[in-house]
């Protein structure tokens with residue numbers, strides 16, 4: 001191949017894969033195998049020593065999953081990626097090499113509801129904690145960082161409100177503090193935003209959503225930019241010091257920019273076991289081939305639906321950042337100029353009761369706890385995904401009781417609007 005850099009539409013189909021060398025199979029085969037025959041005892045020893053890269057056991061590596069990892073890394077512009085069993089698994093996998101008991105992260109108040117719960121509740125079991133702040137208040141983000149902070153965490157386009165985070169500004173704060181910025185890029189996808197271009201260190205995905213795009217499998221991914229110097233401080237001993245969990249290997253010294261990715265496979269997947277299976281990887285590889293086409297339509301439809309809703313008498317507010325009236329409009333043109341995604345909330349004047357009644361009357365929209373499907377989806381966050389939060393926390397997260405979250409699909413937009421109209 002030539003040295004030319006390929007475009008996004010080409011990479012989403014070709015990156016990380018080539019015809020199967022033994023059979024010529026053009027699609028990526030589903031390597032439905034647990035283990036891989038070693039050539040001889042020396043080969044086995046080299047693989048276990050990370051002296052040679054290869055396949056040992058499918059909890060760690062699998063060729064189908066590997067193809068997906070390479071493809072997502074290419075689309076995000078990262079050096080490596082590790083796929084996991086879900087988006088939530090990816091979050092734990094991203095933090096695991098960075099954290100120890102007593103350390104904390106600074107996270108946005110505007111996150112997927114399940115993430116807020118994972119960070120505020122389950123973290124405690126590991127001796128970790130999270131400080132939540134409004135990421136529109138950059139001084140508050142700075143002030144929340146202390147000596148034990150090991151990462152900053154936010155979403156590019158925050159679920160459920162579709163608010164856009166100023167990644168350029170937040171990454172400067174992370175750099176000044178000498179800690180990585182982790183960005184959940186699930187709702188933007190690398191088609192709308194590549195957080196590494198805005199200074200992020202790590203990207204996490206729930207590939208369950210737009211990346212797969214058809215609502216078939218759960219999955220997650222951690223992508224490393226390769227840009228963070230783990231050896232620069234003593235904050236990240238798992239990467240900068242001899243790692244007792246891997247017979248004293250110093251990942252940072254031995255593997256340079258690939259340290260984080262190798263740690264994720266050799267220790268993260270080995271010991272936590274949050275592995276993506278090859279069938280799941282197959283469905284996501286199929287979905288990713290059309291990512292840009294779907295995202296274009298999601299954005300086009302979402303913009304039209306948001307504009308229609310904003311003019312409707314029954315509607316109190318629409319949060320879509322692509323609207324001319326949105327306070328995030330400038331930020332959108334900088335962070336995700338191709339569009340503000342397909343996800344936003346609509347507040348109904350009738351409040352909680354009107355929301356619940358609307359959901360029950362919808363016909364085209366499916367009432368499900370998912371987003372990023374080809375189908376239009378709706379949920380009432382306050383009674384579902386954000387139910388574990390207090391009302392004050394719900395409001396901060398953009399999930400107050402009077403809002404519905406819409407994930408606009410790629411159907412005919414007139415049919416989407418007609419369904420909303422009859423249901424409201």
Ligand SMILES: *Cc1c(COP(=O)(O)O)cnc(C)c1O
Pocket residue numbers: 086087088089112114115155159184186187205206207208209218219220371
């Ligand atoms: C769904 C979602 C997650 C969690 O992903 P799962 O695959 O459901 O575990 C995390 N972040 C965001 C933004 C999500 O939408």
